[in-house]
Amino acid sequence: MIAKRILRPKAASNFGRLGAYILGDGQTPSETLTTRTFSYILDGQEGAGRVGIVRVTNCMSEAPDLAIKEILVTQALNKRSRSDRTYHLVVSFEPGETPTPAQLEDIENELCAAVGLGRHQRISALHLDRAHLHLHIAINKIDPERLRCVEPYYDKRKLMAACVSLELKHGLAQTNHGNSKRKRPKGRAADLEAHAAEASFLSFVKDKIEAPLLAALGEKADWRDIHAIMARDGLILKRRGAGLVIADAKSRLAVKASTVNRAFSMKELTSRLGAFQPGLAEPAIVQDGYGRAPLYPLNTASLYVDYVRQRQQGLEARHKSREVSAAARNEAYAAFAKRRFEVSRSGLTRLGKKARRAELRLMRSRALAALADTRREREAAIEEAYFFTWVSYLQARAKGGDQKALRALRASAAPGAKTAAALLTAKDAEAARTVILQDLNPVCQRNGELVYRLADGGAVTDDKLRIRIEKASYQATIIALTLGAQRFRGQALAVEGTGAFKRQAVEAAAALSLAITFSDPAMEAERQRLMMKNTPRPRLSRP
Template structure:
């Protein structure tokens, strides 16, 4: 990602490693090419490396985001391998970096903070045309790791691409999008400058000359280049068709339709919601100013009270005796006053930050998300009706039938596509209003909670989609929890019933056991095994009717180990005797 200003490595790492009061936002955090073992120590190490380079004027931090398709769940080892290959492909294989996996959106993604200064050579590395390199790397890794195919090179460029991004992320219809959906066909049918200006007037638009080209201006002064609508609408192409440009001289009449910055058309009616949104945005600035003034006034009063308290303390110290004692007490009073003022200033900064977050400007999609988190069902339905919203994929559960409302699960977050992320023990469950998705790291307890949630919210007839391993875990979780559900798939339902009946039979056998009596068909305990077989190996055997007679055990020869020891001892004695004989001869 490129930013206009120079980024701060410490601030970036604090952001990507911050849980933001969300239990399942932050995944694995990895330190690479760092000598430190903690995040804070690694940040200090990177800052020291960046400080060693005094010649580089460019940004010394590289922020890379690796995002996957919605609903795609990747193994931890695969994520590490993908990160390593991407960084090596960009030339950052030996550079220090800190990465963190985020799970708080519909798309699993990795934030990678890379130090562009080499840790040993202390020179800066700037990747050459990284977008092309990243596109090629992603295409190769999608094939190697079996990931979903995606488009890595933009099909739109310039203003058209930015307008599409605005519609997708903010949810507000852009001028380019409105023209293409409402009146582009009429504009194409114009055969002269007069007809073209007439079409523009009918739609509340105006074609003007600006610089060396043409722009299309709407009523609220929103403007786009005419060539953005298509190559045939550039000034040179239009003049080749209609002759030199002729400005519109006619009086502007009331248009048949006009562009307004309204939400992108959805499957649900959002008129009332958008009216509330506009009203809050108009009053947000005034409310923020009033809240900031109040916070500033409270801060000044607290500082004034702290100073009065310090003044009274110094007056009391003045009445004491002893020069050295007064000096110590005055120092303590000064330190206490400074600490009080620092605490007041810190509290004021926190209040200002909270005010900016509460009364700050929000996009339409962000406002819907906030309202949905506060329990507004209409806002949640509007989020799910957006064009960008898609159904969950992967390991999913879908319920049908009569819902059985039960306990209310804890909501961890809601994405801009209307997906609710619930807390389910150590795992997370996602709900898009139609089905539930269980995270890959979920244990049996998490799957049981997901099954209960699907039964309570959608019905007891459960449809399971996903890998065979996930289906087997779902069957076992349903049988272990004795949940009153049934699977839509006949094969899964038979396996669930067989497993449930088997566990019931096993529990009945366990209850029928008597103390000290082993069940029939099971082997005896180890202390009672092989008793008769060991009698034949005993040294003394007593037979009835032959009391007093002890059979003589058969003679036993030396063992193999004893024979080897004797042979080795004889060889050593022979060598010793030979050395002694040679010594006498000398």
């Protein structure tokens, strides 16, 4: 579940239009600016049948149209505020999740209370026009009693904390709201880890020295102790500008000390230890200092060695290609400069020289464009032949049938949501085997999901904990059962989906004599009945 505030330009939102969009009623073009925002949640011509449950809260009237007028009157009573008077909140659920009306009411009440708008007037409606249910809540920011415009501060953090609590309370799919146990870096370090799945220098520094430094500061250490702790891992603490940085002794990598921990800022350290004292200019470089490594190793040392080797080959090939391209460009520039000089020495008239120079400029631009096309083709071939990120290397190895690479991709993946027409899993899904049906040429995603697209239009996704049928078909059912039989060997399969899909799954399992059992007693009984029916009876010989 995700709760997100929809921000509008300052003072540009309008409760009337927003309410109209939420409820699907539509408004006339002659509306004032004050009636626009609500129309965004109502708008019936485009979304007939898209609106589900509608709820009015803290208004005298329960009729949505009268409630909108009441809210607009309340907003008009505030003459001083120049800020936006409407708070638009959207709560999105995972595809396949259908909370009950009582759950939706509790979720709305808790989220509005979390941002301090629990007693304010509001209108909400559940929208059904997407693959996932989403609840629109239009809240009047004008306090109905004091008539002050209340602006929730740090509402994003409060909404994330409330979502975590509500997911546990109502048994909803748990979403990563930025509160994971592993504190991820931000900025360029986060980009590196997200793109390449390799540990950044900031993560290395945090893992190595954050805890020892905090412990040393708690024991009244001095500057020599701080520098000694740094030197153990080949790091240097030095001044840069008005602050401090932690640098790698064998490279130019450095991070601000305060990004590792606020306790390591210049202000904090000097207040504890006195004036800054530099350490050794060149400390001993340790063997196990920072080096690019997988973010989630998971016994992939041999794979990573092979990746580093071929990546280095790719970098060398790309560097050589760019040198060749630069030399060809310089040669082309020199050749056309020589021909331009020859024109200036020729016996042509002034207009003839001008025309010849224009012709040479056109020829040069075409030659340079041809060289650029050649360079792009050459570099595209290099990009295809080599892998420059750890994730792309693992994807290629996994598609080729390497189960260790697939497990490494799935190591950091969150459990997939219930997004499909049907899904298969087992009680102890964490202990499932890794299976790749190479003959079906699956697509391997960055998170380790294998997507099988079948000839009859069906699609099956095999993720970390379950097998999802994204597009139902008979072939998709067979592939899903085959994967389930191999991945969850020895466990009963839990099947979710429509009654028609469950019947199809039982019939296919019996017809193919798959070595599986179903956790649903009714499905398992029907499978055994069909198996007995399909088993040929032995013929009795006549005496």
